[in-house]
Amino acid sequence: MYPRVLIDLAKFRNNIEIVKKEMDDKGIEVFGVSKVFSGNPIIAKEYLNAGLKTIAESRLDNLKKLNDMNIQKVLLRLPMHSEIEDVIRYSDISLNSELNTLKLLSQEAIKQGKVHNVILMVDFGDLREGIYEEEELYSIIRNSLNLDGIKVIGIGTNLTCFGAVIPKISHMNKLVNIKKEVKNRFDIELDYISGGNSSSYYLLGNDEFPQEINNLRIGEIFVCGRETAFGNRVKGTYDDVFVMEAEIIELKVKPSFPIGESGVDAFGNKPVYIDKGNMLRAICAIGRQDVGIDGLILIDEGIEILGGSSDHMILDVTGGKRQYKVGDTIKFKLKYGGILGVMTSEYVKKIYV
Numbered sequence: 001m002y003p004r005v006l007i008d009l010a011k012f013r014n015n016i017e018i019v020k021k022e023m024d025d026k027g028i029e030v031f032g033v034s035k036v037f038s039g040n041p042i043i044a045k046e047y048l049n050a051g052l053k054t055i056a057e058s059r060l061d062n063l064k065k066l067n068d069m070n071i072q073k074v075l076l077r078l079p080m081h082s083e084i085e086d087v088i089r090y091s092d093i094s095l096n097s098e099l100n101t102l103k104l105l106s107q108e109a110i111k112q113g114k115v116h117n118v119i120l121m122v123d124f125g126d127l128r129e130g131i132y133e134e135e136e137l138y139s140i141i142r143n144s145l146n147l148d149g150i151k152v153i154g155i156g157t158n159l160t161c162f163g164a165v166i167p168k169i170s171h172m173n174k175l176v177n178i179k180k181e182v183k184n185r186f187d188i189e190l191d192y193i194s195g196g197n198s199s200s201y202y203l204l205g206n207d208e209f210p211q212e213i214n215n216l217r218i219g220e221i222f223v224c225g226r227e228t229a230f231g232n233r234v235k236g237t238y239d240d241v242f243v244m245e246a247e248i249i250e251l252k253v254k255p256s257f258p259i260g261e262s263g264v265d266a267f268g269n270k271p272v273y274i275d276k277g278n279m280l281r282a283i284c285a286i287g288r289q290d291v292g293i294d295g296l297i298l299i300d301e302g303i304e305i306l307g308g309s310s311d312h313m314i315l316d317v318t319g320g321k322r323q324y325k326v327g328d329t330i331k332f333k334l335k336y337g338g339i340l341g342v343m344t345s346e347y348v349k350k351i352y353v
């Protein structure tokens with residue numbers, strides 16, 4: 001049945017092992033991020049198999065799926081006040097930036113008889129989550145000392161997610177300075193100094209990378225084989241852990257330019273087409289309900305995606321490396337957004353190889 005995504009668990013595990021070895025050598029613990037594959041337990045199990053100690057997720061719905069897995073669990077997205085009970089129940093550590101949220105976590109943790117661990121996020125200018133004013137950070141830590149049931153065990157930052165800010169050694173040094181200041185002011189030794197996500201990976205090659213940074217939270221390198229500061233491939237990893245297959249339902253020579261007066265397409269956009277004469281056009285039974293076109297990388301480099309709608313994709317297969325026929329499949333590697341799309345679409349079959 002198509003469309004389907006082939007998930008190569010051995011390749012995924014290889015990617016984790018390659019990165020883990022490098023991190024181990026540098027004394028850095030890596031959190032295995034599972035949100036891009038919807039916290040799928042079969043895939044997440046490879047984090048455990050590869051020897052990771054911690055899984056990190058942005059959604060509690062996904063952490064619930066992983067509840068039976070004997071591994072430390074981190075909630076990456078700042079908790080909603082409406083989900084505090086489940087945060088305490090399903091995660092061991094959460095990332096936070098709001099004192100009021102910490103107060104609620106404290107009350108609930110006491111209620112459940114637990115101690116919940118907290119990593120405070122600092123914003124260095126990427127302008128997604130995190131405490132922006134350093135004094136606010138110290139004030140939150142001071143206040144948290146009076147809150148039973150929670151413990152601030154680390155600080156972290158997140159870059160290249162919203163503002164596309166590239167991590168630098170200077171960002172890492174800022175984190176280290178905050179760690180030292182926390183030690184000075186409160187005599188607290190923080191366990192986790194978390195230097196970022198797949199975009200901070202490239203800094204490991206820099207001699208000035210401070211040894212105090214002892215944690216990264218990694219998803220994309222494991223699933224795509226790429227670091228994300230510059231989009232470079234990571235040596236020894238695979239970029240085809242996830243491969244999407246779609247079936248051809250029509251194959252005909254047709255013009256490249258629509259015939260008739262031009263209005264708007266199915267999504268209200270005014271398309272622009274170039275007249276290249278006749279071409280061999282394939283329609284695949286796959287559409288926006290399965291995955292966005294932007295998230296796909298054609299494996300046959302001789303063909304081209306022309307566009308698509310909810311349930312159809314139109315391709316120019318004139319220059320194809322194969323002679324396609326109706327009933328054949330077209331294969332794609334997936335970018336981060338593509339993996340997110342296929343893993344959240346109930347229409348895409350998941351096949352483990």
Ligand SMILES: *Cc1c(COP(=O)(O)O)cnc(C)c1O
Nearest residue numbers: 033076158197198217218219220
């Ligand atoms: C998603 C996420 C990560 C992982 O990012 P990748 O680019 O997939 O490595 C790390 N930290 C936080 C807070 C996240 O939301």
